[in-house]
Amino acid sequence: MNRHAYFEDLAEQDDPLAFKPEQAATVERFRVRLGDLRGKRVFEPGCGAGPLTTLLADWVGPGGHVLALDSSARMVARCKAAVAGLTEVQVLQARAEDAILVAGSWDLVLCFRFYPHLEDADLFLRRCQSALAPGGELVVANLEGSRELNRLHARLPGVRDDAMPSGEALRCQLEARGWEVTEVIDEPQEFFLRAHPA
Ligand SMILES: C[S@@+](CC[C@H](N)C(=O)[O-])C[C@H]1O[C@@H](n2cnc3c(N)ncnc32)[C@H](O)[C@@H]1O
Numbered sequence: 001m002n003r004h005a006y007f008e009d010l011a012e013q014d015d016p017l018a019f020k021p022e023q024a025a026t027v028e029r030f031r032v033r034l035g036d037l038r039g040k041r042v043f044e045p046g047c048g049a050g051p052l053t054t055l056l057a058d059w060v061g062p063g064g065h066v067l068a069l070d071s072s073a074r075m076v077a078r079c080k081a082a083v084a085g086l087t088e089v090q091v092l093q094a095r096a097e098d099a100i101l102v103a104g105s106w107d108l109v110l111c112f113r114f115y116p117h118l119e120d121a122d123l124f125l126r127r128c129q130s131a132l133a134p135g136g137e138l139v140v141a142n143l144e145g146s147r148e149l150n151r152l153h154a155r156l157p158g159v160r161d162d163a164m165p166s167g168e169a170l171r172c173q174l175e176a177r178g179w180e181v182t183e184v185i186d187e188p189q190e191f192f193l194r195a196h197p198a
Contacts, residue, residue: 003117004072006158007048011074016049017113026143026189031059033183033192034139039063040107043131045096045124046070046114050079056110057086064088067106071095097123101131111140116149116164125177129197138179140170142191149191167193 001009010016019027037059047053047068056066066089070076076093083089092099097120109128118124128138142149146164153159165173167186174181174195183194 001158003158003162006156007072008074011049011072011078016075016078018049018051023143027055029190030141030143030192031055033141033185034059034108034110037061037064037108041065041105041133042067042108042110043099043101043106044068044110044112045099046111046117047079047091048072048075048113050082050091052110052112053079053089053091054082054086057083057088060088062088066090067092069094069096069099095119097127099127101127103130104133106131107133107136109136109138111138113142115140115142115170116153116162117159121173122177125174125179129178132197136196138174138195140191140193143189145186145188145191148188164191167191 038061040060042056042060044053044056044066047070050068053066053068060066068079068089068091070093073093076091080091083091146166149164153162167184170193171181171184178198179195180198181193181195185192
């Protein structure tokens with residue numbers, strides 16, 4: 001099974017990748033790490049069925065905007081249903097690498113539970129650099145560390161080759177590509193990296 005088929009199948013499940021009650025504290029810690037998003041313009045590639053997208057709509061509030069995007073048509077349909085009526089959110093189907101983003105128009109590119117699935121991380125990162133507004137940031141985050149995520153992927157057909165770099169490896173990759181990395185956490189229950197164009 002390839003990655004695309006894997007996510008299309010996953011999208012047919014009852015509540016794909018919904019947050020579990022026992023993850024509430026981890027999600028809250030993540031919200032605090034992100035900081036105040038009120039009024040911000042957030043690009044969320046790989047939004048899936050939108051468990052985070054609905055929260056982001058609340059976090060950016062009435063003056064903010066969220067563009068949620070996914071390459072899976074079924075995930076996009078699930079996400080659109082999840083955010084129906086939330087005027088702050090737009091949901092599109094596209095590969096993140098191919099997304100057409102107005103230059104200098106995003107305050108935050110948020111790769112949540114998404115980064116290891118990119119087909120072409122270099123291309124994606126170049127696009128993010130030009131899409132970010134002055135002061136804008138890239139955040140790569142997961143609800144587990146890179147080692148734990150890679151152990152999980154190893155058991156899943158379709159994503160077993162989708163390797164999450166360690167925090168330090170991703171820091172090096174980003175710095176080599178013109179980013180300044182300001183925060184890196186890679187611990188068993190958390191991955192959080194924050195960067196901005198250098
Ligand atoms: C692990 S899921 C996470 C979804 C969501 N972020 C969440 O936390 O529930 C990864 C998502 O990325 C999407 N995806 C994979 N490769 C992609 C790409 N190149 N561009 C856009 N979306 C992609 C998949 O279809 C899937 O919905």
